[in-house]
Amino acid sequence: xxTRQEGDVxxxxxxxxxxxxxxNRRDFLKYCAATAAVLGLSELEFTTxxxxxxxxxxxxxxxxxxxxxxxxxxxxxxxxxxxxxAASIILDKxxxxxxxxxxxASGGLTETVYHETVKQGGYVLIVEGSVPSADDRFCMVxxxxxxxxxxxxxxxxxxxxxxxxxxxxxxxPAATPSKGIGLDKALPGKTVINLPTCPxxxxxxxxxxxxFLTTGKVPQLDKIGRPVMYYHETIxxxxxxxxxxxxxxxxxxxxxxxxxxxxxFEKGCKxxxxxxxxxxxxxxxxxxxxxxxxxxxxxxxxPGFYADMxxxxxxESETSRKIWAMREVGLFKKEI
Amino acid sequence: xxxxxxxxxxxxxxxxxxxxxxIEDGKVKDAWSSGTMARGFEALLxxxxxxxxxxxxxxxxxxxxxxxxxxxxxxxxxxxxxNVPWGGNLIRNLIMGAEYIYDHLxxxxxxxxxxxxxxxxxxxxxxxxRDLLAVKDKxxxxxxxxxxxxLTPRYKPDEFSVRDPDMVISAVSHYIQAFKMHAKARNxxxxxxxxxxxxxxxxxxxxxxxxDINQVARFRTMLxxxxxxxxxxxxPDVLAFGTGPLWPLAKMGVGGxxxxxxxxxxxxxxxxxxxxxxxxxxxxxxDPANIKVDFLNPDDITESVKYSWYRENNPVHPYxxxxxxxxxxxxxxxxxxxxxxxxxxxxxxxxxxxxIAKNPTLLDLVSxxxxxxxxxRHAARAIETKLIVDACYTWLxxxxxxxxxxxxxxxxxxxxxxxxxxxxxxxxxxxRGALGHWVKVKNKKIDNYQCVVPSTWNASPRCExxxxxxxxxxxxxxxxxxPDNPINVVRVIRSFDPCLACAVHIIDPHTNExxxxxxx
Numbered sequence: 001x002x003t004r005q006e007g008d009v010x011x012x013x014x015x016x017x018x019x020x021x022x023x024n025r026r027d028f029l030k031y032c033a034a035t036a037a038v039l040g041l042s043e044l045e046f047t048t049x050x051x052x053x054x055x056x057x058x059x060x061x062x063x064x065x066x067x068x069x070x071x072x073x074x075x076x077x078x079x080x081x082x083x084x085x086a087a088s089i090i091l092d093k094x095x096x097x098x099x100x101x102x103x104x105a106s107g108g109l110t111e112t113v114y115h116e117t118v119k120q121g122g123y124v125l126i127v128e129g130s131v132p133s134a135d136d137r138f139c140m141v142x143x144x145x146x147x148x149x150x151x152x153x154x155x156x157x158x159x160x161x162x163x164x165x166x167x168x169x170x171x172x173p174a175a176t177p178s179k180g181i182g183l184d185k186a187l188p189g190k191t192v193i194n195l196p197t198c199p200x201x202x203x204x205x206x207x208x209x210x211x212f213l214t215t216g217k218v219p220q221l222d223k224i225g226r227p228v229m230y231y232h233e234t235i236x237x238x239x240x241x242x243x244x245x246x247x248x249x250x251x252x253x254x255x256x257x258x259x260x261x262x263x264x265f266e267k268g269c270k271x272x273x274x275x276x277x278x279x280x281x282x283x284x285x286x287x288x289x290x291x292x293x294x295x296x297x298x299x300x301x302x303p304g305f306y307a308d309m310x311x312x313x314x315x316e317s318e319t320s321r322k323i324w325a326m327r328e329v330g331l332f333k334k335e336i
Numbered sequence: 337x338x339x340x341x342x343x344x345x346x347x348x349x350x351x352x353x354x355x356x357x358x359i360e361d362g363k364v365k366d367a368w369s370s371g372t373m374a375r376g377f378e379a380l381l382x383x384x385x386x387x388x389x390x391x392x393x394x395x396x397x398x399x400x401x402x403x404x405x406x407x408x409x410x411x412x413x414x415x416x417x418x419n420v421p422w423g424g425n426l427i428r429n430l431i432m433g434a435e436y437i438y439d440h441l442x443x444x445x446x447x448x449x450x451x452x453x454x455x456x457x458x459x460x461x462x463x464x465x466r467d468l469l470a471v472k473d474k475x476x477x478x479x480x481x482x483x484x485x486x487l488t489p490r491y492k493p494d495e496f497s498v499r500d501p502d503m504v505i506s507a508v509s510h511y512i513q514a515f516k517m518h519a520k521a522r523n524x525x526x527x528x529x530x531x532x533x534x535x536x537x538x539x540x541x542x543x544x545x546x547x548d549i550n551q552v553a554r555f556r557t558m559l560x561x562x563x564x565x566x567x568x569x570x571x572p573d574v575l576a577f578g579t580g581p582l583w584p585l586a587k588m589g590v591g592g593x594x595x596x597x598x599x600x601x602x603x604x605x606x607x608x609x610x611x612x613x614x615x616x617x618x619x620x621x622x623d624p625a626n627i628k629v630d631f632l633n634p635d636d637i638t639e640s641v642k643y644s645w646y647r648e649n650n651p652v653h654p655y656x657x658x659x660x661x662x663x664x665x666x667x668x669x670x671x672x673x674x675x676x677x678x679x680x681x682x683x684x685x686x687x688x689x690x691x692i693a694k695n696p697t698l699l700d701l702v703s704x705x706x707x708x709x710x711x712x713r714h715a716a717r718a719i720e721t722k723l724i725v726d727a728c729y730t731w732l733x734x735x736x737x738x739x740x741x742x743x744x745x746x747x748x749x750x751x752x753x754x755x756x757x758x759x760x761x762x763x764x765x766x767x768r769g770a771l772g773h774w775v776k777v778k779n780k781k782i783d784n785y786q787c788v789v790p791s792t793w794n795a796s797p798r799c800e801x802x803x804x805x806x807x808x809x810x811x812x813x814x815x816x817x818x819p820d821n822p823i824n825v826v827r828v829i830r831s832f833d834p835c836l837a838c839a840v841h842i843i844d845p846h847t848n849e850x851x852x853x854x855x856x
Contacts, residue, residue, distance in 0.1 A: 060483055069375050071837045072350045073398015073533040079442070080519040080532070087515040091474065096486040100347045103486040104450050106826050107343035113489055132375075137645075137663045140372040141352060142344050172395050176376035177661060199398055199533050254747040255421075260546040267544075283531035284523040293530030293537045294544035298391065306392065311385035313539065 060095040061213060062123035064114065064153055067100055068146045069139050069173045069180045070129025073199035074164040075101045081202035082285050089206065093213070097123065100141075111142055121156030124212065126205075130166040130173040130180025138178040147186065154187050159212055161193045163200035168225070169303035171198060184225070184303075193218055194225035196276075198300035203281055204230050224303060226275070235271035235297050236332065238279040245327075254294055265323070268313045269296035272323045272332065276301035338365045339819050344372070346829060348447040350399040351836025353795065355807070357825055359816050364825065367804070367811035369795050371672040374645075374661065374840045381785045386412055386754045386777050387540055389785065393773065396789070397838045398533040399442075402435040402525070403766035404773070404787075404838070405538045411773040412540035414760025418751035422607045423744055424542030426735040427528050429603060430555065431535060432764075433728040434525030437562050438518040439767040440686075440721045441570060443833045444714060445514035451827045452577060453504045454493035460501040471509045491823040498581045507577075510569055517565045524558040527551050542747035552736050559732070563725050566718075574718040578711045579701070589707025591828035593810030595622035596680045597688035598632065598793070600772070602765035605730055613727045614720070614765045617692040620680050624702050629692050632677075634761075634772070639788065640674040640799035643667060671840040674799040675788050683806045684769025684793045685832065686716040695719055709810075710831035717833070754780040766790055768833050791839035794832050807832060 015025055033043050067075070079086045090096050096103070097117040103110060117123055127150060132138035136145035154160055162183040165171030173180025183192045195204045208227060211219045219227040236242065244250070244263040251262040263269070274297055282289040290297055299309045299319065311317055315324065326332060338360035346353040352373035358366040377396060381389055389412060394405040406428055413420055420428070458475045461468060478484045498504055522532040528545040530536035537545040578586055601616025617629035641648060647662040662668070676682070687708060690698045697719050698712070706712050738744055759776045769790030776784040796805030804812075807829060814824045 060481075067352075069373055071395050071398035071401075071533075073395070073401060076398050076442075076522075076533045079446070079515060080522055082516065082519060085516060086519065087512045090486065091478065091512075095483050099486060100345050100352075101350065102446070103347050104488065104490040105486075106347050106491065107345065109489045109491070110345060110347060113485070130375075135663055138374050139352065140354075143342075143354075146373075172377065172380070172392060173375045175380040177379050178374060178376050180375060198395065253749050254542070254544050254546065255745045255749060257546060284526035285519075287523050288526045288528075288530050290530045290536040293526075293528060294546060295530050295536035295539075310388055312391050313387045314385065 060093060061158075062117055062120070063094045063096050063099075063126060064117055064123050064157070065096065065099040065126040065128065066146070066149055066153060068127065068129035068131050068150065068167070069178065070164070070166060072101055072128070074128040074167075074205075075099070077199040078202045078205055080284065081206050084206070086202075089209070094124075094209065107142075118153055118156060122158045123156075124209065125153050125157035125160045127160070127162050127167045127183055128164055128200075130170055130182055131186040132173075132178040133181045133185070134177060134179040150183070150186055154190055159193065159218060160187070160190060161195060161205070161208060162225075163195045163205055165196050165198040165300050165305050168194040168196040169305070172306045175307045191218060192225055193221065193227060195230075196226065196301045196303075196305070197278070198305065201230070201278075201281065201283065222275075226301075230277050230281075231275050231301065233275065233277070235274045235276060235279055235291070238277075239271055239291065240279065241291065246332075251294070260294060264291060264294070264296040265320070266315050267296045268298070268311065268315060268317070268320060270299035270302075270309055270319055270323070271297040272326065273319060274299040274301050341819050341822060343822065343825065346826065346834070348450075348830060349834035349836065350397060351834065351839070353829075353834055353836045355811075355825065355829055357811055357816070357822065359819050359822075362815060362817045364811045364814045364816055367808040368669060369672070369797060369805055369807040370670040371795060371836045371840045373836065374671040375837075376661070378785045378787070381782045384782050385780070386415065386775060386782050389775060389782060390538055390540065393787075394534045396787075397835055400435070400439060400766055400768065400835055400838060401533045402432055402529070402535050402538070403764055403771055405535055406432060407762045407764040407766075407771050407773040407787075408775070409538050409540055410762025410764065411760045411775045412762070414762060415758040415775050415777050416540050416751045416755055416760070417758065418541040418748040420542045420748060421745035423547075423735065423738045424746040424748075425604075425607075426731050426738065427543045427545060427547060427746060428538060429731045430728055430735070431525040431529045431537075432603070433724050433731070434521050434529075436724040436767050437566065437721060438521035438525070439833075440717050441514050441518040441521065441565070443717065443767075444570065444574065445511045447833070448714065448830045449507055449511055449573075450487070450490070451823065451830060452496070452582060453498045453507050455487055455504065455508060457499045457501045457504040458508055461505045463502060463505075468505050468509055471505055471512065475508065491826070492818075492821050494817075494821065494823050496582060496585055496824075498577065500581070503576070503581070507573065510573055513565075513569070517562065520558060521562055524555055524562070527555050527558075539747070541749070541751050542745070544747070546746060547735065547739055549736070549739070552732060552739075556729075556732055559725065559728055566721050566725055571718045571722060574714050578706070578715050579704075582711050583706075585827075586701075586706040586709065586711035589709040589712075590814055590824060591710035591713070591810045591831055592708045593683060593806045594681050595708060596620045596677070596682045597622065597691050598677055598682040598684050598770055599689045599692045600632065600763040600765055600770045602763070603724070603727060605727060613723055614689045615693050618677060618682075619692060620678070622691065622708065624708075627691065627694055629694075634763075636678045637788065638676050638679075640676065642674070642800040643797040644670050644673045646673070670795075670797040672792055672795050672797060672805075672836070674796040674805060675793050676799050676803070679799075679801060679803070681796065681799070681803050681805050681809065682793055684790045685713070686720050686767075687713045688769060689765060690716040690720055710828045713831040756780060768835055768838075769793060789835075789838040791832075791835040795834060795836065795839045807834075
């Protein structure tokens with residue numbers, strides 16, 4: 001049991017937090033006293049500073065997760081993470097204030113917590129799904145346009161993460177009559193961490209969140225806002241079927257066991273122009289990924305997805321023709 | 337005059353749904369179900385290589401991604417004249433099975449269960465089980481840290497909420513375990529699916545994933561783990577709740593709606609396609625004492641747009657793909673259309689399937705007093721999960737036999753290139769119910785693409801005859817003693833496992849028909 005005192009420099013919240021980790025007030029003060037002595041600081045000054053720092057750190061960072069013109073695939077993808085387990089992220093590591101697919105609250109209760117959190121500011125804003133640009137009414141939440149929610153929540157966010165092809169660069173909804181747009185167009189001028197791929201890779205999201213929690217900073221981003229730690233090489237750079245591409249062995253018949261690991265270029269693979277770490281990290285806890293199940297990469301990490309990648313299963317798209325031209329002039333050969 | 341309340345957003349579903357109810361004398365008197373988001377995928381498919389469809393339509397929904405991919409592939413198979421080799425069908429079936437297991441688990445635990453328990457009761461747990469004590473510490477810790485999001489805020493637990501600390505803490509422990517279990521079920525599907533959400537391997541003519549024996553062994557081991565959870569945790573939880581503290585709700589039949597059920601049937605267990613896990617059929621006006629299943633004729637399906645944001649009259653030829661939204665339409669209140677079978681609003685999904693199949697376990701519950709409704713729906717879902725698990729073992733054994741035979745095939749290569757023209761329909765029993773895709777090919781490109789999706793049936797608004805959709809009808813009479821705490825309303829809606837991104841789609845409105853396209 002802790003012995004709390006009136007006007008204590010240690011708040012109830014801090015003491016509760018410490019208690020939930022098995023640390024009582026006396027032990028904590030002993031630690032502060034010892035450390036202050038080592039640092040040559042007054043015990044009171046040090047204790048106050050440490051208390052504030054720990055209190056700030058032990059508060060789980062607030063997260064608002066918005067869904068627009070989405071399919072919820074990014075949410076499902078994220079719940080699939082096993083390292084760390086999704087349940088522990090959602091319950092232990094972040095304070096998930098708003099997430100329509102996960103939260104217990106319904107209807108008006110969701111709006112209360114949303115508005116309170118926005119008012120406080122300083123939360124991580126995650127956005128899944130596109131914003132309709134043809135007409136606000138293509139996506140209404142709680143009776144108001146989703147676009148408004150995004151713009152409002154973006155103002156006081158400590159960091160903004162767009163997840164999935166739709167929220168980053170528009171994805172498939174970009175080509176529909178509702179003209180979905182990503183945060184690149186919906187929040188011009190704002191720094192947005194972009195985690196494309198369709199759906200988002202759970203490691204990319206978990207890793208970005210953990211990076212932010214640890215450093216308080218946005219990770220290094222490439223020219224289109226993707227974290228360089230995940231987006232720095234093409235699928236092609238790390239493809240196990242590369243020797244087949246170079247030698248011209250292209251899979252034609254999915255039934256032939258001899259061809260089954262051959263290059264998928266003729267089946268429409270966009271790997272050479274797609275930057276993502278899929279072949280290295282793979283998907284679903286490393287079990288598999290697109291190319292390894294005999295299916296071509298469709299460039300879902302790129303802004304041109306989906307329209308530029310169609311037709312998906314032949315080498316007839318402009319993207320595929322470009323790849324072939326690059327191959328013919330030796331652009332994929334290693335530099336000596 | 338009743339009090340109108342709005343629940344928007346409806347949470348713990350897929351997609352954007354608004355529910356409005358009028359409450360009088362502590363009960364729902366009238367209800368409106370409204371889908372509030374639309375994209376317009378079908379329009380973008382016009383003019384594309386038909387083979388794109390199975391990939392693109394998977395993105396209708398990231399929760400039930402596979403159902404659209406397979407249904408689209410089946411429609412393309414028909415349009416292309418492709419014959420999927422049995423090996424390809426086995427792999428398709430297996431990864432669909434993985435989808436079912438994951439989808440039903442996440443629905444019960446992550447999306448539904450918390451509506452039925454008072455989670456704070458874990459603080460009163462006095463048992464000695466180490467794992468359960470860890471759960472208690474976790475929840476109590478969250479309360480002490482004054483940060484219980486996303487478990488709060490919440491509707492106040494009512495008279496039906498389970499408060500027994502042992503039951504509640506067990507449920508919360510299973511809620512946490514379920515995260516891992518359905519993740520692993522998805523990973524199991526990825527063995528051939530490539531990745532989830534959004535499988536990569538289903539294409540017209542079959543699949544792209546040439547299997548090896550070790551993959552079969554891996555799938556089996558993972559399936560064993562799923563089977564254990566389904567049989568030892570999921571089903572017992574549903575039955576313990578349903579026949580225990582929630583039995584009064586079950587007997588009241590809260591959330592019954594129209595007693596009309598429809599299933600296309602699916603999951604052939606053999607190559608002839610005769611022995612279906614889920615038989616097809618239609619029931620209009622269920623009499624539980626005398627279940628009569630009629631033959632389903634897809635030509636009797638129509639779709640009304642009277643109360644949906646689509647143009648009513650379209651002078652342009654119906655098969656020219658075009659923008660048909662009408663956001664200013666008078667009286668319209670949903671992006672979802674209103675499919676009807678012989679002018680009846682139907683329920684599709686686990687309850688429909690299990691009743692049409694005359695499943696003995698479900699019928700046993702009915703004979704003991706459970707009326708069709710929210711609780712029975714959860715039971716039907718759990719029951720059919722086991723049927724799918726069992727079927728997966730059959731398919732695995734078959735695959736093992738098939739793949740070791742000479743001439744094993746997974747894909748119909750002869751019918752890979754698009755035909756000059758063609759049309760086809762594909763049907764599938766998705767976890768949420770009867771799904772259909774229709775495609776028309778002209779000049780080797782998609783000329784038209786239509787779908788009727790399970791949540792379209794269930795979430796539909798009224799039709800031109802004023803008949804309510806199933807969600808709307810199922811809310812009539814639901815007890816809401818406190819209008820500020822409509823917990824029974826959300827229990828009923830969630831029992832359907834709503835999927836609104838799926839429910840909304842374009843169809844050419846002036847035909848209002850899901851008949852096969854005109855043959856030119």
